[in-house]
Amino acid sequence: MRVALVTMALRLPTDQSRWITVPPQGYAGIHWVVSNQLDGLLALGHEVFLLGAPGTVPASPAVTVVDAGEIEDMHAWLNGPGASVVDVVHDFSCGQIDPDRLPEGMAYLSTHHLTGRPKYPRNCVYASYAQRAQAGNDVAPVVRISVNPARYTFRAEKDDYLLYLGRISEWKGAYQAAAFAAAAGRRLVVAGPSWEEDYLARILRDFGDTVDVVGEVGAERRLDLISRATAMTVLSQSTMGPWGVVWCEPGSTVVSEAAVCGTPVIGSPNGCLAEIVPHVGTVVPEGSAFTREQARGVVAGLPGPHAVRAAALEQWDHVVLAKEFEAIYHDVLAGRTWT
Secondary structure (H helix, E strand, O other): EEEEEEEEOOOOOOEEEEEEOOOOOOOOOHHHHHHHHHHHOOOOOOOEEEEEEHHHHOOOOOOOOOOOOOHHHHHHHHHHHHHHOEEEEEEOOOOOOOOHHOOOOEEEEEEOOOOOOOOOOOOOOOHHHHHHHOOOOOOOOOOOOOOOOOOOOOOOOOEEEEEEEOOOOOOOHHHHHHHHHHHHHHEEEEEEEOOOOHHHHHHHHOOOEEEEOOOOHHHHHHHHHHHHHEEEOOOOOOOOOOOOOOOOOOOOOOHHHHOOOOOOEEEEOOOOOHHHHHHHHEEEOOOOOOHHHHHHHHHHOOOOOHHHHHHHHHEHHHHHHHHHHHHHHHHHHHHOOOO
């Protein structure tokens, strides 16, 4: 099968002349999702056309990187002769592609990676049941975020720090992660971009002796931090998010990434986390009121690295989940639709 994967087209914040690639150079969760899905499709013998990430180095001769990053350029390619051989379009762009602008009869589905209702709900697949429910849907397919173990490093021996990896924003729970780490008596490495200066300043004011802010990380540095951490903290909060709705963690790429490295997860019950964290770690309440006894008990009771990795492979292996999407592709090609 020939599959067009469309990632969310974003330019590098540090160099607007370049696009974020697949896999990404740094912070870009959706691009990691696309990378693992692409790997799974290749393992199943499919051919992939990648849109939205010019400059990506093809992972295989079966990958064609389309030189289209601008939204109009992506629509033009999908309506042009190059797309005539494509069997199905799998859109990860979160609304950049308008399915009504595609050629009549072109098989199309999307996956939603934001909070709230998708811009184009037709043939949308969700990453969690919580995300689907918040979008007001109860019939669309749910497929978890996958992980390719070959892209990650497993370590059984862990260092003595907790890790926060992601955007340093209120709804993502960086402050709560710092509060938990302080109560547990552990250092918290905070790795990710920060665009809310007052929020970061509050974290440093209240937990400056606990946190080590290292900024946005990518490539080997990112993998090293994940694999060496005692645990990944994913304490998303039910507060107003960036799109005008209360935050509901959609799928959480970092949970499966941490777990395949043998790093357990400490998560809140927000959104998808209540569904996936119990496989590989512990769920703690939202908020920042952690006691010393509670936090240290949570860390002491986390599952071991080998058990965590085994659970990750059982739940989120990239080939297994690519097969789930493969079945949906066949359904769409057979004429199935849903909203």
